[in-house]
Amino acid sequence: MSTSTVISKDGTVIAYSKIGTGPAVLLVDGAFCHRAMGPSTPVAKELSDSYTVFTYDRRGRGDSGDTQPYDPHREIEDLATVAAEAGAPVHICAFSSGVPLVLEAVRHGLAVDKLGLYEFPLVTDGSRKPAPADYHRHLTELITAEKRGAAIRYFMHTGVGAPALTVAAFPLMPGWSKLKKTAHTLPYDAQWMAEALDGNPIPTGRYTHITSPTMVFVGSKSPKWMHHGNTALSQAIPTAHYAELPGQSHRVKPTLFTPTLKSFLAR
Known part of the structure; x- marks a missing residue:
């Protein structure tokens, strides 16, 4: 996959790639990950026989810029810019801490056909120690x-x-x-992840703005708190369903995950 670039609203260069033919799917990474490291590029290759798949480097990673100071809203603009290049509305699949970015982008008007959400690290009860306030x-x-x-x-x-x-x-x-x-x-x-790790239940109405068909995915090998948090997420999104993937953990295996994702997107 070759690299292309778009310019986000604040002037930051955002690098992306696309592969395949068919309806557009945009993949959004979690912490550390970008096109050269993490699940997005392997998942894109698995999807490319049925979809045109867009992957991108979130700002500060890979070939994208990192305009300072950092502002979370700029990442929403980055995502919207790449989605526009893909031809929004698009299908979106987000991984880990990329999930809250996507959910907030939808709140700010990003048009999405379907949402696949893989293991948002939500601590919503006492099954895991919450992160400290600092x-x-x-x-x-x-x-x-x-x-x-x-x-x-x-x-x-x-x-x-x-x-x-x-x-x-x-x-x-x-x-x-x-x-x-x-x-x-x-x-x-x-x-x-500020609110996600505080150990409190999801506030009532927090995700009722999500109206697109949504699937919340969790690996069967992931810890109990991850299952609890994502079950709560699927219940907080009116249009969501919950799917546990046998043999999977937070480090998703593209060859095992992609068939389930394809099935959801094809509905």
Whole structure:
């Protein structure tokens, strides 16, 4: 897939790719991920026999710009700009912390045909310890101090809820250097996740603005709190259904996930 670019409303260059033929599908990544790392490009290839699939690098990642200061609303504008290039309204599938970005973009007028939402990390009850009130501030301080490794470990343990022993082994993993390259965008995702990690139920009416057919996906191997949070999300969206995917975890396997996504989009 070749790289193309669009200019977002604030002048930031946003890089994207497209592959395939058919109705447009736009994929939105979660933390760390972009076209060269994460599920979007493999999922796009699996979908490309039936859809024209757009993937893009969220600002600060890959080949996209990173105009400062960061403002979450600018990411909504980025998404809207790429969606317009795809020919909105489009189908959208978002992963992890990309989910709240998409849900808020719809609130601001983004036209969507269908929504696929894969594992929004919502802590809505006592099944997992919530993130502390100073989570975003501390994460930002680590990045400002150029302590990217410490920021990744803090994000994974305190934000994601990964066990301390697992997080301690992260620097030994093959993808560590890639994670460090995009670690400066973790405070961006932390802003999108501010309400999601507080351990409180979803406020009444929070997602009633979503009127497109929606499927909330969760892997069967994901922790209990992820199932609880996404069940609550599916109940908070009037048009949503809930689907548990056998053998899947938060690290979605494109070859196993895509057939279910295709089935939903084809309805």
